[in-house]
Amino acid sequence: MSDYEVEFVDRGDREARFLVRNITPAFANGIRRAMIADVPTFSVDELRVVENSSVMFDEQIALRLGLVPLTTPLDGFEAGDTVTLSLDVQGPERESTMETVTAYSGDIVTSDDLVRPADENIPIIDLKPGQRLELDADAVLDRGHEHAKHQGGVAVGYRHLQTVEVVGDRGEFEDEESDILRGVIEEREASRASAGSSGEEPRDGELVATEAFDNDLTDRYPGKELEVHDVENAFVFHVETDGSLSVDELVLRAVDSLRDRADELRDAVQL
Numbered sequence: 001m002s003d004y005e006v007e008f009v010d011r012g013d014r015e016a017r018f019l020v021r022n023i024t025p026a027f028a029n030g031i032r033r034a035m036i037a038d039v040p041t042f043s044v045d046e047l048r049v050v051e052n053s054s055v056m057f058d059e060q061i062a063l064r065l066g067l068v069p070l071t072t073p074l075d076g077f078e079a080g081d082t083v084t085l086s087l088d089v090q091g092p093e094r095e096s097t098m099e100t101v102t103a104y105s106g107d108i109v110t111s112d113d114l115v116r117p118a119d120e121n122i123p124i125i126d127l128k129p130g131q132r133l134e135l136d137a138d139a140v141l142d143r144g145h146e147h148a149k150h151q152g153g154v155a156v157g158y159r160h161l162q163t164v165e166v167v168g169d170r171g172e173f174e175d176e177e178s179d180i181l182r183g184v185i186e187e188r189e190a191s192r193a194s195a196g197s198s199g200e201e202p203r204d205g206e207l208v209a210t211e212a213f214d215n216d217l218t219d220r221y222p223g224k225e226l227e228v229h230d231v232e233n234a235f236v237f238h239v240e241t242d243g244s245l246s247v248d249e250l251v252l253r254a255v256d257s258l259r260d261r262a263d264e265l266r267d268a269v270q271l
Contacts, residue, residue: 009184009207015240016247017184019161019207021233028158028235034254035153037145040079041244042070042115044149045142050134054125061125061133066149068105069118069242070139074249076114081141084111088134091127100126103133115139118243152250155240159183160230161207164217168225179217181210181228184236 009017020028044065049058065087089103106120125133144151163186187206213220217228239247 007207009209009236011247013246014243015238017209017236017238018251019184019234019236021161021231023233023235025233025235028237030258031237031251031254032156032158034257035156035239035250036151038143038257039152039245039250039253040141040143041072041150041152042077042083042139042141043147044068044070044085044137045082045140046138048136050136051132052135053131054127054133055131056125061135062137064124065137068108068122068124069152069244070115071118072141072152072244073114074253077141079141079143082138083115085109085137085139086135087124087137088132089125089127090132092129095129100128102126152241152245153239154242155238158235158237161186161234161236163187163229163231164221165227165229166221166224167227170223170225177218179226180215181217182215184209185228186231 004023005019005021007019007021009019011018020031023031044062047058047062047065049061052058052061054061065085086109087103087107088109089101089107091101092099103124103126104120105117105122105124107124108117110116127133142150144153161184162181164181185208187208208220217226237251239250241247241250245253
């Protein structure tokens with residue numbers, strides 16, 4: 001696997017698509033599973049309610065807090081470590097008002113600035129006049145295979161890279177029906193392809209996201225006969241995180257997890 005190649009199709013802090021060549025389907029699925037189940041993140045695990053005069057039960061509030069993604073540092077923590085969080089919010093002071101006060105994730109106070117809500121605008125509860133919510137919580141570092149709330153990768157998938165090859169012109173009297181394709185394509189036979197309204201011909205091996213032409217190949221190649229094939233051992237990953245980790249951190253940690261498992265297996269076999 002030392003000669004695999006990685007190329008980003010689009011890249012953001014929380015969402016990215018990238019192509020990996022020269023890996024087997026089993027290895028691609030191993031990376032996907034590792035991103036979902038093996039990369040630890042912080043999440044609220046235990047709640048100590050000091051006062052709750054709201055309309056919601058303690059258990060409901062605990063569930064909502066468990067769904068708030070928390071930033072997870074790469075170094076300095078081990079699985080099982082905890083960080084204390086606290087929340088103290090009360091409703092409007094005037095009982096006659098019909099207004100409410102919304103407690104957001106940004107109101108959570110943390111004992112460690114490295115572990116904090118990844119988003120500050122997640123609503124937790126609305127408090128009416130005279131209501132108050134005060135609590136302490138322990139956020140624990142654990143893995144997705146223990147509980148789904150520790151899954152930093154909220155949407156992780158992959159599919160074969162596909163090639164589109166122009167093999168000729170469509171017959172003059174043939175009906176041109178939509179040819180829907182989703183994902184990322186690698187264009188070939190550029191000298192015979194038409195790029196549609198852009199007027200530019202694609203380069204050999206150029207990666208193009210299908211939403212660039214509304215997923216319809218007839219818009220990209222009007223009047224052309226096409227062949228679509230899977231590229232052997234080439235997969236496009238689409239990864240989205242909840243903000244606890246960046247895409248780069250999630251992928252690198254997942255690969256490290258696979259490497260550690262392989263080392264453990266090798267050592268066990270050699271005993």
